[in-house]
Amino acid sequence: MIEIKNLVKRYGDFAAVNDISFSIQDGEIVGFLGPNGAGKTTTMSILTGCLSMTSGSVTINGVDIFDEPLEAKKQIGYLPEFPPLYLEMTVREYLNFVYDLKNCTLDRAAHINEICDRVKLTHVANRIIRNLSKGYRQRVGIAQALIGNPKVIIFDEPTVGLDPKQIIEIRTLIRDLGKDHTVILSTHILPEVQMVCDRIVIINRGKIVADEKTEDIEKVVAGSRQIQLKVCGPQKEVQNAIKGLSGIKYCEVIGEREMQSTAFLVESEAGLDMRKGIFNLCASRAWPIIGMEAVGLNLEEIFISVVDENGQGGKKKKGKKGDK
Amino acid sequence: MLAIYKREMRSYFTSPIGYIFLAIFLAVSGVIFSLTTLTQGNASDITMYFTYMLISFFVVLPLLTMKLFADEKRQRTETLLISAPISITSMVCAKFFAAFSMFLIGFSVSLLNLIPFFYFASGNPDLKTILGSLLGLVLIAAAFIAIGVMVSALTENQLVAALGTMMIILVFVMISIFNSSIESYFLRTVLSWISVLDRFTLLAVGRFDISAIVYFISLCFSFLFVTVRIYEKRRWA
Numbered sequence: 001m002i003e004i005k006n007l008v009k010r011y012g013d014f015a016a017v018n019d020i021s022f023s024i025q026d027g028e029i030v031g032f033l034g035p036n037g038a039g040k041t042t043t044m045s046i047l048t049g050c051l052s053m054t055s056g057s058v059t060i061n062g063v064d065i066f067d068e069p070l071e072a073k074k075q076i077g078y079l080p081e082f083p084p085l086y087l088e089m090t091v092r093e094y095l096n097f098v099y100d101l102k103n104c105t106l107d108r109a110a111h112i113n114e115i116c117d118r119v120k121l122t123h124v125a126n127r128i129i130r131n132l133s134k135g136y137r138q139r140v141g142i143a144q145a146l147i148g149n150p151k152v153i154i155f156d157e158p159t160v161g162l163d164p165k166q167i168i169e170i171r172t173l174i175r176d177l178g179k180d181h182t183v184i185l186s187t188h189i190l191p192e193v194q195m196v197c198d199r200i201v202i203i204n205r206g207k208i209v210a211d212e213k214t215e216d217i218e219k220v221v222a223g224s225r226q227i228q229l230k231v232c233g234p235q236k237e238v239q240n241a242i243k244g245l246s247g248i249k250y251c252e253v254i255g256e257r258e259m260q261s262t263a264f265l266v267e268s269e270a271g272l273d274m275r276k277g278i279f280n281l282c283a284s285r286a287w288p289i290i291g292m293e294a295v296g297l298n299l300e301e302i303f304i305s306v307v308d309e310n311g312q313g314g315k316k317k318k319g320k321k322g323d324k
Numbered sequence: 325m326l327a328i329y330k331r332e333m334r335s336y337f338t339s340p341i342g343y344i345f346l347a348i349f350l351a352v353s354g355v356i357f358s359l360t361t362l363t364q365g366n367a368s369d370i371t372m373y374f375t376y377m378l379i380s381f382f383v384v385l386p387l388l389t390m391k392l393f394a395d396e397k398r399q400r401t402e403t404l405l406i407s408a409p410i411s412i413t414s415m416v417c418a419k420f421f422a423a424f425s426m427f428l429i430g431f432s433v434s435l436l437n438l439i440p441f442f443y444f445a446s447g448n449p450d451l452k453t454i455l456g457s458l459l460g461l462v463l464i465a466a467a468f469i470a471i472g473v474m475v476s477a478l479t480e481n482q483l484v485a486a487l488g489t490m491m492i493i494l495v496f497v498m499i500s501i502f503n504s505s506i507e508s509y510f511l512r513t514v515l516s517w518i519s520v521l522d523r524f525t526l527l528a529v530g531r532f533d534i535s536a537i538v539y540f541i542s543l544c545f546s547f548l549f550v551t552v553r554i555y556e557k558r559r560w561a
Contacts, residue, residue, distance in 0.1 A: 045403075048403075048407040049406070049407060050403055050406045050407050050559070051559055052559045052560050069409075070409045070410070070411065071409075073407060073408060073409040074409040076407065078403070078407045080400070080403045080407075082400040084399075084400055084401040084402070084403050084404035085399070085401065086331070086335070086399065086401055087399065088335065088338055088339060097327055097330075097331050098404070098408075100326065100327030100330070101327040101328065101404070101405070101408045101410065102408055102409060103409065103410075144404065
């Protein structure tokens with residue numbers, strides 16, 4: 001279990017991490033989500049003992065990272081943003097080095113083979129890391145974090161720069177690791193945390209702005225549902241009719257589309273699914289709907305919605321925690 | 325600690341730098357040896373050989389130390405060492421001992437120079453001065469390597485690390501040369517305390533000078549200590 005209490009990290013006047021607290025239970029996969037420069041990497045560095053905090057405390061399974069760094073570090077496997085690889089070594093040599101570095105006591109050959117197998121490195125185990133592609137290097141980085149079977153595994157942006165197939169593989173691997181490890185994952189890609197994590201902690205400007213179960217965040221996302229609609233019909237009339245439906249916040253014309261249709265952006269009140277209503281309306285007026293799709297909220301919009309609910313606009317209802 | 329030591333030793337021999345060091349070190353020591361003894365009339369005096377070896381350290385030792393931390397930083401492998409369950413002290417010591425071992429390898433091979441010396445020496449060479457000089461050189465090399473370790477921890481550029489180390493070593497070696505032109509007696513005395521060359525001369529004439537030995541060892545410890553502090557401080561910054 002990881003317990004972070006009132007963590008602050010200042011660089012001069014600038015607070016990279018400003019009083020964040022949360023705890024992570026055993027076996028949880030937690031996504032640490034935030035835009036670039038939000039303080040994700042700083043928090044991860046503090047968690048792994050690479051950086052000290054200005055104030056606050058971090059305990060890992062009851063061991064304080066500051067008081068007993070060696071004991072705490074034994075419980076952590078860390079994959080930094082840039083995998084720390086010695087390019088002149090082969091994969092196997094490198095993993096052997098990490099094995100020695102971590103004073104691992106498990107059976108050497110069996111342990112390393114098992115890890116290579118798990119991250120699918122076996123067929124490149126004897127190649128020099130310099131000659132591996134980005135995706136394979138990332139896997140070597142993950143393998144390195146797994147050595148010694150640490151209870152907690154921390155990944156800092158593990159899928160950046162990989163191709164889509166590799167991204168899927170790495171996400172599957174992380175899900176799989178979540179079965180017997182506690183995993184913390186930082187990313188700025190929302191779908192990634194939605195796919196992989198049980199819980200999402202959103203951080204912005206060094207503060208936690210949301211800390212929710214993944215389903216709950218999805219409700220926040222679903223709560224402000226926008227759809228893009230293409231209807232063949234008289235523009236003004238359609239627009240007014242849709243606006244007349246109950247629960248519609250706004251309906252604006254985006255532009256002319258194929259088959260003399262018009263595209264509209266429609267947004268409804270939180271938690272309301274308007275698609276049936278719109279269909280029935282258009283059907284009754286004999287305006288054929290030729291396209292209707294949900295517009296997913298991107299990370300920025302979620303930030304706006306989460307930050308909003310913490311006081312500034314209060315347009316979207318939902319959520320509890322936030323910055324103090 | 326052993327893991328880092330082994331990796332450093334291995335990387336000396338899997339990259340050109342280990343071989344370049346050995347080649348330059350042996351070539352320089354060979355040239356110095358023949359110029360100071362074989363081609364001189366007085367073949368039984370070897371003190372000049374050791375003095376020039378000491379001066380040559382300022383070129384060869386930075387070759388060993390420049391990559392130690394600078395390269396870790398450039399390759400971003402530092403986080404691996406820092407997040408591993410080992411103390412910063414043992415990380416610094418492992419790297420120091422790796423460079424020191426490389427030096428000892430080169431230094432032992434260079435001892436072959438002494439074979440022709442004993443063969444050609446007229447009269448009885450003074451064993452005490454030779455042993456004293458060898459001890460002094462090893463201790464001074466340890467101190468200089470510690471300086472190199474520290475400078476390497478300050479930069480991620482190997483060239484900067486090498487040049488910075490050379491400058492600091494040069495100061496320690498050159499103090500005694502400027503010392504003779506300093507008026508103030510007080511300043512001169514203080515400077516001669518920290519002058520590596522002056523202290524070495526005592527050992528080199530065969531006087532087993534404890535204060536010189538303690539000085540070299542403490543020089544080495546202080547710089548390693550500062551290196552550990554640099555890493556601690558980086559965590560705090």
